[in-house]
Amino acid sequence: MNAPATSAAPKVGFVSLGCPKALTDSELILTQLSAEGYQTSKTFDGADLVIVNTCGFIDDAVKESLDTIGEALAENGRVIVTGCLGARQGDDGGNMVQNIHPSVLAVTGPHATHEVMEAVHKHLPKPHDPFVDLVPAQGIKLTPRHYAYLKISEGCNHRCTFCIIPSMRGDLVSRPIGDVLTEARKLFEAGVKELLVVSQDTSAYGVDVKYRTGFWDGKPVKTRMFDLVRELGELAKGFGAWVRLHYVYPYPHVDEVLPLMAEGLVLPYLDVPLQHSHPDVLRRMKRPASGERNQERIQQWRDVCPELVVRSTFIAGFPGETEEEFAHLLDFVREAQIDRAGCFAYSPVTGAAANELANPVPDELREERRARFMAVAEAVSAERLQRRVGATMQVLVDSAPGMGKKGGVGRSYADAPEIDGTVRLLPPQKISKTLKVGEFTKARIVAAEGHDLVAMPV
Numbered sequence: 001m002n003a004p005a006t007s008a009a010p011k012v013g014f015v016s017l018g019c020p021k022a023l024t025d026s027e028l029i030l031t032q033l034s035a036e037g038y039q040t041s042k043t044f045d046g047a048d049l050v051i052v053n054t055c056g057f058i059d060d061a062v063k064e065s066l067d068t069i070g071e072a073l074a075e076n077g078r079v080i081v082t083g084c085l086g087a088r089q090g091d092d093g094g095n096m097v098q099n100i101h102p103s104v105l106a107v108t109g110p111h112a113t114h115e116v117m118e119a120v121h122k123h124l125p126k127p128h129d130p131f132v133d134l135v136p137a138q139g140i141k142l143t144p145r146h147y148a149y150l151k152i153s154e155g156c157n158h159r160c161t162f163c164i165i166p167s168m169r170g171d172l173v174s175r176p177i178g179d180v181l182t183e184a185r186k187l188f189e190a191g192v193k194e195l196l197v198v199s200q201d202t203s204a205y206g207v208d209v210k211y212r213t214g215f216w217d218g219k220p221v222k223t224r225m226f227d228l229v230r231e232l233g234e235l236a237k238g239f240g241a242w243v244r245l246h247y248v249y250p251y252p253h254v255d256e257v258l259p260l261m262a263e264g265l266v267l268p269y270l271d272v273p274l275q276h277s278h279p280d281v282l283r284r285m286k287r288p289a290s291g292e293r294n295q296e297r298i299q300q301w302r303d304v305c306p307e308l309v310v311r312s313t314f315i316a317g318f319p320g321e322t323e324e325e326f327a328h329l330l331d332f333v334r335e336a337q338i339d340r341a342g343c344f345a346y347s348p349v350t351g352a353a354a355n356e357l358a359n360p361v362p363d364e365l366r367e368e369r370r371a372r373f374m375a376v377a378e379a380v381s382a383e384r385l386q387r388r389v390g391a392t393m394q395v396l397v398d399s400a401p402g403m404g405k406k407g408g409v410g411r412s413y414a415d416a417p418e419i420d421g422t423v424r425l426l427p428p429q430k431i432s433k434t435l436k437v438g439e440f441t442k443a444r445i446v447a448a449e450g451h452d453l454v455a456m457p458v
Contacts, residue, residue: 011047013041017053020151021198021199022054024149030140033117033120049076049080052082052083055085056085057084057163058349069097081101082108082112083109084169144438145191151199152174153200154173155171158287160275160285161352164351164352174208178221181228195242203253255301268413269309269413270301272311275313276314285318313342318346330376340414341377395442398411398417400437426456435457
């Protein structure tokens, strides 16, 4: 007797836009879809419906999200929208996405895996016999196998005047420390060699639960940034892996983490979103922490850990910014020796309090200041990169065609994926030397080119 024919599993197309926090939301949804037996795809072709995870922060991101939703509707017709844009109101007080694209099947806000799955179940009933065992323990990841983002909290307690993220993602909600460490261990066990810690405010981890004591592996651990970073570092050490910290606000207690970096437990790298340097601009931005002391704090960090690399982002042309205040920012970048800096020309965001501030800076001047900032920042970065020439560094290999016989591309501890520079690896001089994606190699730095380094594997 022939076995009865089985129908193909329903197929869900998936598009993920926005920041690493949104990426981790996408990974949770994809993991649940796979656990329930759905096929997933990065394209619309042949999909029974499409999920678009949106970004709604700045105007360019809103446009990209709305355009992607429109494209998905045109090519597929059955679209579920999630993410930050899904939480934004339109001019009439209704939902922005539904106002512009009324034919979408459903709209949810960010970190809404349950709501998204409810919509999927309604419009595309789940398969009768899910193959749960086919889902890897670490879940479905959108990053290469050797690095992954680890989100430790959701939301933000700050009310910066240029930002509307709290209105979309809510106030700070820290994940239980046992859950975070369990996920980290699963990722390391799956072969991850670099764990990138992300959140809206990594330094505030545990504030919402008053740093309560949790449990992991039968031992008490406080829900606190220092304790989390220490445990992650100890865990990573057993797998020979890196831990990199992002979105670290410069609160005084961050000082406690620098000795962990100095002893090699976590990477000596801090992504600190400073945004500006002038006290008056920072007050108009309603930035947390003592912004006026940032230069002093960075110097103290470097005294404890001389190898520290600081990356940051800044805003040029914020409402009311004078030429004197902007010159203060340029001086700060030079004197603080910011290793990696990005800059946005201020862009009004619908619903942001900064829109009501006096003396907006003209568009042309905003762009001109952004360009001047980047010229200074790139000169500082190039000078600091030049100091690396002659050093031997550990490099994590991201690309190595033909086992690296013709060279490859990797990153040092100073380079976060996709936002910093890379290390161009030359063909090894030793015939026996090979390079493998996802593994470390020692390399001697022979040159600096722009934002990148050139190195010889040794």
